[in-house]
């Protein structure tokens with residue numbers, strides 16, 4: 001196989017490009033996949049190369065062919081100028097925030113953000129003299145009213161963690177840019193396959209690769225992609241911290257990338273089938289899934305998103321915690337645990353009332369978050385059907 005002409009390669013459709021991105025078999029003795037390069041020391045060919053630090057690879061923290069393959073593939077997928085890797089999704093969020101912020105700055109964060117993002121803002125950025133204001137995710141263009149002269153970053157996350165509020169990202173981005181602020185997005189739910197972040201106005205897009213890029217609940221990874229305006233600063237921050245992803249995890253991420261789109265379409269299909277079934281259940285008050293027409297953010301989802309992944313929530317009609325626990329404890333196919341995006345189904349109860357500050361969460365019943373895996377949906381329905389019978393028996 002010869003090396004493909006770069007121009008012809010750029011013309012390929014995304015699905016094809018994602019099979020080739022970050023892969024150079026001709027440089028790997030013909031082996032299809034980029035192998036795991038492990039290493040700290042990189043030997044220089046001569047003193048001149050050492051003095052000028054000119055080779056492509058210079059030290060373990062500065063990248064390897066394995067990390068470079070993943071970075072370039074992710075940048076290509078994201079429509080970004082470049083991307084950097086981090087050991088976890090949360091580390092990627094902190095990297096993005098520290099790229100955009102300095103002491104004395106003000107930060108706007110959606111009230112629906114991933115909770116550990118809040119903990120970082122309140123527990124670390126506050127000590128570094130960065131003030132955070134939480135805003136209603138439904139703010140839209142009115143974010144302009146919250147901007148202060150020292151507001152340098154706006155963090156969006158759509159849909160919101162656990163509660164699935166949609167956000168008008170293009171409108172927020174336009175207002176933020178008019179005031180000179182950087183737009184950071186946690187794009188973990190949709191991934192760049194279902195929400196092209198930079199096309200929609202995002203400057204720094206964060207993905208927890210721990211979820212769908214892995215797809216198998218067997219690794220942790222974070223990725224940050226940046227547009228041309230922000231990539232230089234992102235790379236600089238990355239170099240200063242040297243918060244590097246492990247080589248095996250990069251290999252697993254590259255492996256996951258080749259089937260990620262297929263798995264996402266299946267997650268969408270399975271997730272919607274379960275969401276629709278749950279919407280028909282008498283025990284369920286509301287299903288929070290942006291691809292359902294009943295969702296308050298459905299119009300935004302339809303306008304801006306290209307698909308939906310397999311994570312959503314439901315609000316039950318009022319029942320006791322004991323009844324919910326009886327439902328959950330007997331489930332065979334839904335594991336209880338954090339994270340998502342793997343091949344197995346999961347469920348957790350949640351209650352964001354204790355930590356949201358800009359909005360009130362009062363859905364009128366207990367709430368459950370579902371991650372739908374690749375099981376046969378009829379098996380999943382039967383498992384939940386038995387669970388609902390246990391719930392009703394206690395009430």
Ligand SMILES: *Cc1c(COP(=O)(O)O)cnc(C)c1O
Nearest residue numbers: 088089090114188208210220221
């Ligand atoms: C899981 C998750 C993260 C963090 O990823 P980790 O790899 O677990 O640190 C960030 N944002 C969202 C929306 C997530 O679901």
